[in-house]
Amino acid sequence: xxxxxxxxxxxxxxxxxxxxxxxxxxxxxxxxxxxxxxxxxxxxxxxxxxxxxxxxxxxxxxxxxxxxxxxxxxxxxxxxxxxxxxxxxxxxxxxxxxxxxxxxxxxxxxxxxxxxxxxxxxxxxxxxxxxxxxxxxxxxxxxxxxxxxxxxxxxxxxxxxxxxxxxxxxxxxxxxxxxxxxxxxxxxxxxxxxxxxxxxxxxxxxxxxxxxxxxxxxxxxxxxxxxxxxxxxxxxxxxxxxxxxxxxxxxxxxxxxxxxxxxxxxxxxxxxxxxxxxxxxxxxxxxxxxxxxxxxxxxxxxxxxxxxxxxxxxxxxxxxxxxxxxxxxxxxxxxxxxxxxxxxxxxxxxxxxxxxxxxxxxxxxxxxxxxxxxxxxxxxxxxxxxxxxxxxxxxxxxxxxxxxxxxxxxxxxxxxxxxxxxxxxxxxx
Amino acid sequence: xxxxxxxxxxxxxxxxxxxxxxxxxxxxxxxxxxxxxxxxxxxxxxxxxxxxxxxxxxxxxxxxxxxxxxxxxxxxxxxxxxxxxxxxxxxxxxxxxxxxxxxxxxxxxxxxxxxxxxxxxxxxxxxxxxxxxxxxxxxxxxxx
Numbered sequence: 001x002x003x004x005x006x007x008x009x010x011x012x013x014x015x016x017x018x019x020x021x022x023x024x025x026x027x028x029x030x031x032x033x034x035x036x037x038x039x040x041x042x043x044x045x046x047x048x049x050x051x052x053x054x055x056x057x058x059x060x061x062x063x064x065x066x067x068x069x070x071x072x073x074x075x076x077x078x079x080x081x082x083x084x085x086x087x088x089x090x091x092x093x094x095x096x097x098x099x100x101x102x103x104x105x106x107x108x109x110x111x112x113x114x115x116x117x118x119x120x121x122x123x124x125x126x127x128x129x130x131x132x133x134x135x136x137x138x139x140x141x142x143x144x145x146x147x148x149x150x151x152x153x154x155x156x157x158x159x160x161x162x163x164x165x166x167x168x169x170x171x172x173x174x175x176x177x178x179x180x181x182x183x184x185x186x187x188x189x190x191x192x193x194x195x196x197x198x199x200x201x202x203x204x205x206x207x208x209x210x211x212x213x214x215x216x217x218x219x220x221x222x223x224x225x226x227x228x229x230x231x232x233x234x235x236x237x238x239x240x241x242x243x244x245x246x247x248x249x250x251x252x253x254x255x256x257x258x259x260x261x262x263x264x265x266x267x268x269x270x271x272x273x274x275x276x277x278x279x280x281x282x283x284x285x286x287x288x289x290x291x292x293x294x295x296x297x298x299x300x301x302x303x304x305x306x307x308x309x310x311x312x313x314x315x316x317x318x319x320x321x322x323x324x325x326x327x328x329x330x331x332x333x334x335x336x337x338x339x340x341x342x343x344x345x346x347x348x349x350x351x352x353x354x355x356x357x358x359x360x361x362x363x364x365x366x367x368x369x370x371x372x373x374x375x376x377x378x379x380x381x382x383x384x385x386x387x388x389x390x391x392x393x394x395x396x397x398x399x400x401x402x403x404x405x406x407x408x409x410x411x412x413x414x415x416x417x418x419x420x421x422x423x424x425x426x427x428x429x
Numbered sequence: 430x431x432x433x434x435x436x437x438x439x440x441x442x443x444x445x446x447x448x449x450x451x452x453x454x455x456x457x458x459x460x461x462x463x464x465x466x467x468x469x470x471x472x473x474x475x476x477x478x479x480x481x482x483x484x485x486x487x488x489x490x491x492x493x494x495x496x497x498x499x500x501x502x503x504x505x506x507x508x509x510x511x512x513x514x515x516x517x518x519x520x521x522x523x524x525x526x527x528x529x530x531x532x533x534x535x536x537x538x539x540x541x542x543x544x545x546x547x548x549x550x551x552x553x554x555x556x557x558x559x560x561x562x563x564x565x566x567x568x569x570x571x572x573x
Binding site for chain 1: 527
């Protein structure tokens with residue numbers, strides 16, 4: 001093996017281990033920045049050692065041991081022991097072995113270190129954008145530039161966002177632990193929200209020229225798979241984690257079919273279903289089945305992600321658009337609006353009812369949406385109304401709705417699609 | 430990117446599995462490795478394959494077809510199993526493959542092959558052809 005190859009393998013191995021390393025170190029030094037520095041030092045040590053000894057059987061453990069030793073030495077020598085270090089410093093006054101045992105016990109108390117990092121990066125005290133950027137950076141390992149391009153922001157903006165987020169976490173003295181007990185549900189909800197936000201940005205890019213950014217979806221799927229692997233089966237929130245994973249896998253299965261050769265937007269009803277990734281569908285359906293089994297066992301109703309996954313699975317099961325079980329979809333939306341009340345859900349429910357029971361049913365439900373005002377800048381609302389009107393034969397009204405919708409979307413592909421629908425209202429009999 | 434990983438082994442492994450202590454331990458090691466791949470979000474799918482004694486080869490030359498029963502003793506390396514991984518690049522795939530336990534006695538080989546993507550097929554099939562709706566569920570994992 002040439003030295004060059006070894007370096008690349010070592011760096012690739014490091015990238016695999018990096019997030020967990022940072023999670024474990026951050027517990028010690030209570031700062032992501034410092035944890036990243038220590039992790040980097042461990043990489044340098046690996047680049048020096050491993051070409052001679054080979055990559056160790058457990059590279060993560062090797063890197064963690066080296067980095068922790070360095071961290072402990074630094075804390076010991078730190079003359080101005082800050083208050084948050086005192087507790088650790090007291091533990092460290094013993095021998096190194098005692099220290100290692102104390103650290104392991106601490107880790108057991110705090111839960112899995114990677115999971116702890118995920119929870120901390122997604123802490124609700126940060127804005128959603130900050131959580132997303134920080135999670136992609138320290139958990140996903142994306143560079144600031146990659147994140148900036150993914151969210152169509154300037155690199156400087158993202159860099160600033162991450163710096164501020166790290167600072168806020170350090171100032172709050174967060175322990176990088178896995179939350180338990182009372183606050184846990186809200187904390188997990190925050191994590192799921194961030195992962196799904198990342199996914200959605202890749203699936204239905206809110207702005208820009210490209211309809212989809214598959215790399216972001218993949219990143220979110222990977223985070224979802226990681227989360228599902230880290231949360232134990234018996235945890236009460238496992239079902240919703242599996243629900244989110246199922247939802248993302250099934251939606252991602254349609255990525256190749258969502259845009260045409262020129263990048264044009266293709267709606268679900270017109271997609272070539274042969275281009276759906278059936279491997280992802282089967283993974284998603286499998287995760288959904290596990291979620292439903294867990295809920296069934298505990299006598300729980302499905303949560304919002306599991307319900308949305310069930311909706312996606314309905315579409316996935318239909319060989320052709322005409323085979324779609326719309327009454328079942330309508331019934332699922334009836335359930336979803338109870339656990340996840342929102343005007344967007346109500347809108348989608350109206351669409352489902354229109355498909356199951358006719359355009360008049362859809363128009364009726366649109367008129368009944370509470371808080372419809374929240375949707376006044378939301379292109380899918382006039383788009384849906386336009387569709388119902390078109391199918392009800394009210395073409396002039398349909399045209400103005402499609403035009404209104406085209407005016408509201410920031411996505412170039414969607415706009416073109418909506419304008420085409422508006423044009424189709426002329427001369428259609 | 431997706432890669433397919435072939436776990437290949439010498440003819441020793443092709444004799445089938447016996448629940449010896451060594452084999453059970455090897456299984457557990459493989460199981461742990463698979464768990465790591467799952468938790469890392471890398472593992473997409475995988476399966477073990479029965480020995481070539483239960484396999485068949487179909488050889489086509491022009492219009493002739495012949496069926497050859499296993500075992501395929503002349504093969505130096507035999508596909509014992511496959512999996513599909515989602516990785517950032519080949520470097521990551523290699524890093525993972527190196528962590529796989531050496532399951533069978535003797536020489537174990539893992540072959541990693543990236544999937545073809547649409548761009549690779551551009552000379553053979555136009556984007557329009559690729560996008561033309563076709564009937565039926567091809568159950569495909571890749572792009573063609």
